[in-house]
Amino acid sequence: MTDESGHGKGALTRRGFLKTTGGAALAGVAAGGLFNVPQKAFGADMPNNWDEQVDVVVVGSGFAGLAAAIEAKQAGASVLVLEKMRVPGGNSIINGGVFAVAGSAKQEAEGIKDSPELLLADMLKAGLNLNHVQLAKLVAEKSREAVEWTQSLGVEYREKVVHLGGHSVPRSWSTHNSSGSAIVQKQIEKTKQLGIEIRLQSFLTAIIQDASGRVVGVKVREKYRFPAQDSGTVKHIKANKALVLAAGGFSADMYFRTLQDPTLTEKVDTTNQPGATAEVLLEALRIGSTPVQISWIQLGPWTSPDEKGMGVGYVFNAMAGFVEGVMVDPTTGKRFINELADRKIRSDAIFRTGHPSVTIADSRGVKGVHNLERSLEVGVVKKFDTIESLAAEYKIPPVALQETINLWNGFVEQRKDEQFDRYMQKDQQTIAVGPFYACRCWPKVHHTMGGVQINDKAQVIGLNRKPVPGLYAAGEVTGGVHGAVRLGSCAVTDCIVFGRIAGQHAAKA
Amino acid sequence: MMIQRTSEFFRRLAIGIGLAGLVSFPTLILCHGYISVHADTPTLSSPSGGDCQACHKSTMVPADHPKTSGMAMPDCIACHKQETPSLGNRMPLSHTHLLNGVVCRDCHAEIDPAGYVDKGTCMTCHKPQDLLIATRDVRPANPHDSHYGPELDCDLCHHVHAPSENFCNQCHAFGFTIPSPIIIR
Numbered sequence: 300m301t302d303e304s305g306h307g308k309g310a311l312t313r314r315g316f317l318k319t320t321g322g323a324a325l326a327g328v329a330a331g332g333l334f335n336v337p338q339k340a341f342g343a344d345m346p347n348n349w350d351e352q353v354d355v356v357v358v359g360s361g362f363a364g365l366a367a368a369i370e371a372k373q374a375g376a377s378v379l380v381l382e383k384m385r386v387p388g389g390n391s392i393i394n395g396g397v398f399a400v401a402g403s404a405k406q407e408a409e410g411i412k413d414s415p416e417l418l419l420a421d422m423l424k425a426g427l428n429l430n431h432v433q434l435a436k437l438v439a440e441k442s443r444e445a446v447e448w449t450q451s452l453g454v455e456y457r458e459k460v461v462h463l464g465g466h467s468v469p470r471s472w473s474t475h476n477s478s479g480s481a482i483v484q485k486q487i488e489k490t491k492q493l494g495i496e497i498r499l500q501s502f503l504t505a506i507i508q509d510a511s512g513r514v515v516g517v518k519v520r521e522k523y524r525f526p527a528q529d530s531g532t533v534k535h536i537k538a539n540k541a542l543v544l545a546a547g548g549f550s551a552d553m554y555f556r557t558l559q560d561p562t563l564t565e566k567v568d569t570t571n572q573p574g575a576t577a578e579v580l581l582e583a584l585r586i587g588s589t590p591v592q593i594s595w596i597q598l599g600p601w602t603s604p605d606e607k608g609m610g611v612g613y614v615f616n617a618m619a620g621f622v623e624g625v626m627v628d629p630t631t632g633k634r635f636i637n638e639l640a641d642r643k644i645r646s647d648a649i650f651r652t653g654h655p656s657v658t659i660a661d662s663r664g665v666k667g668v669h670n671l672e673r674s675l676e677v678g679v680v681k682k683f684d685t686i687e688s689l690a691a692e693y694k695i696p697p698v699a700l701q702e703t704i705n706l707w708n709g710f711v712e713q714r715k716d717e718q719f720d721r722y723m724q725k726d727q728q729t730i731a732v733g734p735f736y737a738c739r740c741w742p743k744v745h746h747t748m749g750g751v752q753i754n755d756k757a758q759v760i761g762l763n764r765k766p767v768p769g770l771y772a773a774g775e776v777t778g779g780v781h782g783a784v785r786l787g788s789c790a791v792t793d794c795i796v797f798g799r800i801a802g803q804h805a806a807k808a
Numbered sequence: 809m810m811i812q813r814t815s816e817f818f819r820r821l822a823i824g825i826g827l828a829g830l831v832s833f834p835t836l837i838l839c840h841g842y843i844s845v846h847a848d849t850p851t852l853s854s855p856s857g858g859d860c861q862a863c864h865k866s867t868m869v870p871a872d873h874p875k876t877s878g879m880a881m882p883d884c885i886a887c888h889k890q891e892t893p894s895l896g897n898r899m900p901l902s903h904t905h906l907l908n909g910v911v912c913r914d915c916h917a918e919i920d921p922a923g924y925v926d927k928g929t930c931m932t933c934h935k936p937q938d939l940l941i942a943t944r945d946v947r948p949a950n951p952h953d954s955h956y957g958p959e960l961d962c963d964l965c966h967h968v969h970a971p972s973e974n975f976c977n978q979c980h981a982f983g984f985t986i987p988s989p990i991i992i993r
C-alpha cells in the first residue's frame with residue numbers, strides 16, 4: 300500500500316519497524332533500555348486524534364460485509380461499513396444469484412437426496428483436498444440456515460434447484476431475478492432499518508494497531524474516486540471492538556493476479572467488478588496475517604468471448620448448454636469434456652483446445668434460460684432452424700456434429716453418458732426439437748480462492764499462529780474454504796455463513 | 809486551498825455586488841470569470857448567459873445565427889426542436905442547466921464549485937421513479953432499473969461539466985449512449 304505517510308515502504312510490524320528505523324530505535328535501546336523504544340513501534344500509524352469512533356468497522360459492502368454488519372449491530376454494537384467504490388455491493392451485487400444449499404425442501408420436492416456431508420465431499424473433491432476442512436464443513440452444515448436467514452430478510456427464490464458443475468446433485472437455489480442483487484438489496488434494506496451507515500467512496504489504506512499489536516482502527520480516504528489513489532481526504536476511524544475485512548477477491552488486480560499466475564495477463568478478461576483488487580489482502584498480510592493458497596485463481600468456463608465480463612451468455616451455457624445440451628470443439632464437432640465437471644477441469648480443457656468451444660441446446664433445453672431474449676438481442680446466443688445452419692455459422696464439420704448429437708441422444712435414451720459419465724437430469728431430454736441455440740465459450744478470471752487465514756470464529760490468524768486481536772475476515776478475502784477450486788454457488792453460502800459469524804464475534808470482541 | 813479561498817472571496821464579493829441576470833454574476837465569476845475553477849472552461853467576455861457566440865465564436869454558432877444573448881432554453885427549442893442541426897446531445901449538461909435557469913449555485917450552493925454534487929441535489933428536480941419510466945424501452949437494459957437499484961449516483965453516467973459516459977459499459981457492452989437531451993423544465 301502506498302500512501303502519503305510513506306509507511307507503505309514497509310514499516311509497521313515490529314520487525315519491519317526495526318528494519319526501517321533500526322538505527323534510531325536501536326540507539327534508543329542502547330541508551331535507555333527497551334522502554335526508550337519510541338511508543339509507535341507497533342502503532343507507527345497511530346494518529347494523534349481519531350476523527351471518528353465506532354464499535355465495529357466493516358470493510359466491504361458485499362454479501363460478507365453486510366452480513367457481518369447486520370449481525371454485529373443486532374448483537375448491540377455500533378457499526379460502520381466502508382466501501383471504496385461509488386456503488387455498493389462489490390461482486391455480490393453483480394453475482395448470478397445461485398446459492399448452494401445442502402438438503403432443502405426444494406430438493407425433497409423433486410426427490411433429490413442430499414446432505415451437508417455430500418456437499419462437503421463435493422467441495423473437497425473439487426478443492427483437491429486443499430480445503431481447510433473445518434471451515435468447509437461449517438459452510439456445508441450452515442448452508443440451509445444461511446439461505447433461511449436471507450429469506451428472513453425478504454429474499455425470494457425460484458421454485459426449482461439448479462445443477463451446477465462439480466456438484467453431485469442439483470442443489471443450488473436461484474434468486475428470483477437470477478442475480479445476487481436480490482440478496483444484497485435486501486441486506487441493504489436491513490442495514491437501513493437498523494441504522495447502519497454504508498459509506499461509499501471510503502477507501503481503506505491502512506490497518507492501525509496499538510503498541511500491543513491489537514487492531515484498533517483504520518486509515519481511510521473519504522470521497523475517494525476509484526481508481527485515483529490520491530483522491531479524497533485522509534481520515535482515521537477508531538474501531539473500539541473490531542475490524543472486519545470483507546473486501547472480496549482480486550480477480551481484477553492485474554499486477555497481483557499475474558504475480559500469482561503469470562498466465563492470467565490482460566489478454567484474459569475477468570467477470571469481476573473493477574474494484575476487485577488486492578490492497579486489503581496485502582494490508583492484512585503486511586500487519587502479519589497468514590496467507591493461504593493465494594495463487595489458486597479460478598476461471599469461469601461459461602463466459603463468452605463475444606461480450607465483456609460476465610455478460611449475459613453465461614446463463615445459456617450454465618443452465619442449458621452444459622446441462623441440457625452439449626459442448627463441442629468446433630474444429631472436430633466432438634465433445635471433449637464432461638460439461639458438468641468442476642470449473643477448473645472445464646476451463647483447462649477449453650484452453651487446451653486453443654480456441655473457443657461451442658455449446659448447443661434445443662428449444663426444450665432453453666426453458667430455464669431466463670434471459671434468452673436478451674442474450675439473443677445482444678447477439679451472444681444465436682438461434683438456428685437446423686443443426687446444419689448452426690454448424691455453418693461456427694464452421695463446425697456438419698456431419699461430425701450431427702454424429703455427436705446422435706451419440707448424445709443415445710446416451711440420454713439409455714440414461715448413461717458412456718463417454719464422460721455426465722450426470723443425467725431427472726427429465727433429461729434429447730437434442731432434437733428446433734429451433735437450436737448456440738453460444739461460444741472462453742474462460743475468464745472469476746474467483747480467487749486464496750486469502751487470509753481465519754478460524755471457525757472468523758478471526759484472522761497471524762504468523763504467530765494466534766488470532767490477530769481485533770481482526771476478523773469473511774468472504775472472498777479469506778482462504779481455505781474452497782481449496783484449489785470453488786464450486787459454483789458455494790461463494791454465496793461461504794460469504795453469508797462466515798459474514799454472520801464474523802459479525803457475531805466482532806460485536807463481542 | 810488557495811483557489812478555494814479566493815473563489816469564496818469572489819463569491820461573496822459578487823453576491824455583495826448583487827448583480828443577477830439569466831446567469832447570475834457570481835455564477836459567471838466562479839465558472840467563467842477571473843478565477844476559473846475548471847481550467848479548460850472558456851472565459852466569458854460579457855455577463856449574459858445565452859451569449860453562445862461570446863465563447864464559441866463561429867466554430868460552433870454560424871455567423872448568420874440570430875443573436876443569442878438573453879435567450880433561454882425555450883428560445884433555442886423554438887427553432888432547434890425539429891430542424892437540423894438539432895441541439896440534442898450537442899450541449900453539455902452544464903449548458904442545458906444554465907439555459908433552463910439552473911445556475912451554478914443552485915447545485916453548488918454549500919461547497920466549492922470544484923467539488924462533486926451529491927445525487928440528492930439532482931433528485932430535487934429529477935425523480936428516480938420518472939427516470940425509470942422514461943428509459944423503460946432502452947435496449948438491451950433499462951439503465952435506471954439495474955441490479956444496483958434505482959438510486960445510483962447520477963454522476964456515474966451523467967457528467968455535467970464533462971462528456972457523459974456509460975457506466976454500465978465498465979462491465980457490459982451496451983450500445984446506448986448517454987443523452988444530453990434538451991429538456992424544458
Ligand SMILES: Cc1cc2nc3c(=O)[nH]c(=O)nc-3n(C[C@H](O)[C@H](O)[C@H](O)COP(=O)(O)OP(=O)(O)OC[C@H]3O[C@@H](n4cnc5c(N)ncnc54)[C@H](O)[C@@H]3O)c2cc1C
Nearest residue numbers: 359361363383389390391395397503547774775788790791
Ligand atoms: C459476475 C459474478 C457472478 C458470480 N456468481 C456467483 C453465483 O451465482 N454464486 C456464487 O456462489 N458465487 C458467485 N460469484 C462469486 C461471488 O459473487 C463472490 O465470491 C462474492 O460476491 C464475494 O463476496 P464478498 O462479500 O467477499 O466480496 P464483494 O462482494 O466483492 O465485496 C467486497 C467489497 O469490498 C470493497 N473493497 C475492496 N477493497 C476495499 C478497500 N481498500 N476499501 C474499501 N472497500 C474495499 C470492494 O469494492 C467490494 O465492493 C460470482 C462472481 C462474479 C464476479
